[in-house]
Amino acid sequence: MVKADEERTKAATIFDVARLAGVSHQTVSRVLNDLPNVRQATRERVERAIRQLRYVPSPAARALVTRRSRTIGLITTGPSEFGSSTTALFFNEAAREDRYAVIMASLLKVDGATLRQAAETLVRQNVEAIVLITSNRSTLGLLQSMDLGVPFMAVVSQGSELHRVSLDQYAGARRAVRHLIELGHTEIRHIAGPAESMDALERVRGWRDALGESGLVAAEPIIGDWTAASGYAAGRQLAGDRFTAVFCGNDQMALGLIHALTEAGLSVPADVSVVGFDDIPEAAHFSPPLTTMHQDFAQLGRDAMNVVLAVLSDDQAPNPLSRVPELVERASTAPPR
């Protein structure tokens, strides 16, 4: 650990700038905040002084008086997954571009107490908004009912009365299943994510509706937990059954499923077609390369920041944004034999 430079001259304040520029501190403040009614010459003199002293205003002082912090609180839940962490990454990038700082509260496990504590910490830090990235239904419910006193938005696939951005899980799932139906499959099983997950529920719904529209019956879905291990377990459970295709709640479970199927002597896609969800970067190199639904998590993160900005500036609630995932056909699907 490198120690701080003890001899560092104390950072310049607005008064230092004012003295150097030969004006009052208020005039400096005006220049800082781009207020009108400052003569061009004065403005330039002040700006020169600012540069010369390498002056940067203190966020603490500013936050104290304005009660705004140019800071946003970001809550995420669950282990580090490709989707949520990519969304968070791009949210952070977008926020930085708009000169907002992001205070992060990643909760591995969510319970009421921790969540409340995390949210309150954020509020105390004067965050101007709180953004939640989760697929967990109860987390959303808890946070919504908390009345934080701060604008709140969520990156989630359900919930109409709150402002949010999302990727359309329902439409994506329907598209995936339609693909299998178009190939001629009729016995299409589903490995779902956990029941608390709103995304999982939406995908189940899309799967069921797509089957229903084609007059096909939906067998009970198998519940996994998003991990490859749970997909593998599901595959072993499924191996004896009669089916020709599986729609998986995500790519990891598809990977585990394929593993189990292969072990059971079934070939993908010759015996069983498999479709995943997310299009994680590895999916193209599974064996076989996985057909899956591509989701644009980067754009989702940017969307989230845009909604925050919109609400923060003019109180206008922009229309809930929902992008539809796209089918990426690779080698794990084929017509049934």
Add this chain to the structure above:
Amino acid sequence: MVKADEERTKAATIFDVARLAGVSHQTVSRVLNDLPNVRQATRERVERAIRQLRYVPSPAARALVTRRSRTIGLITTGPSEFGSSTTALFFNEAAREDRYAVIMASLLKVDGATLRQAAETLVRQNVEAIVLITSNRSTLGLLQSMDLGVPFMAVVSQGSELHRVSLDQYAGARRAVRHLIELGHTEIRHIAGPAESMDALERVRGWRDALGESGLVAAEPIIGDWTAASGYAAGRQLAGDRFTAVFCGNDQMALGLIHALTEAGLSVPADVSVVGFDDIPEAAHFSPPLTTMHQDFAQLGRDAMNVVLAVLSDDQAPNPLSRVPELVERASTAPPR
């Protein structure tokens, strides 16, 4: 977006508490900061008032006068990967347990200007320390040379004169290669991460040394970029060559490699043994399940927070912590035929 409750009564200040408790604001401050010389009865009266008013001190006001914020800046670079984001997640968890907030600056691409801007933003927010999670050599160099005026530590695998935590990439790589050697392999290739990556360099060094110690020659490594796609490309390039084993810089590249090898008609592990690095959760379900080096990223994140605390409290530089990854044998390695 849920609007904030406009009618919310303004948050209580230290003066409100003082009035209710019938003491001066200074006494409240003493109670707040657990200072001695407060009579027990008084202390209890103040604490009751605090609870009654749901008073929480303002971090902005406190930061303004103390110049400390109970906030830590976290810089990460590159796209969202399992290792770095898991480390960041657990760092965040540990920080929260110690009642520190984390301001996050995730930079997708690093250039001097963005990095400097990000770091300065953090410093202006009065962070008490800056933690860097990266494997990028120049990022570390840039940040080290910046003299931020704030304690700085890095989660990196190189650098002796700075304080840091890490997983021992060199030892891990040697262990992986020794495993292949023990199986009887003599033609062991390496697919390395990008040259700017310190982790990649350490792994190359470990691979080279392990070979050298056994009197084996190291062919030129192939350079990838950590992605499965680059592993695939490396595999196609390699397919004609003479070799019986490949040590891959990470699991994703191993996946891509196996894909290319399989396409080329080679079987893993019958024709080629493959070892990965990281033990991402999916690795157990690759086909074949991947032998790889397990890294404890969760512990790494917690270690990082512990070092921060140690340096923040007593200026003692704890010994650089470096944990050794563990070999996980699965089905992608076997003796050469």
Add this chain to the structure above:
DNA sequence: AGCCGACTTGTGACCGATCACATCCGTGCG
């Protein structure tokens, strides 16, 4: 010339904590 109004600039209070120092009080001792 005198006055008005628009534009520019300055002054002092304030946000909500901590810090340095002053004051008060009870007790023990000479």
Add this chain to the structure above:
DNA sequence: CGCACGGATGTGATCGGTCACAAGTCGGCT
């Protein structure tokens, strides 16, 4: 009985900005 002393408590300044308002400057118009 008076005084010194140490623990408990209070007072006012301070951190570095913004806000509300006062004041100064200048040109144009009657």
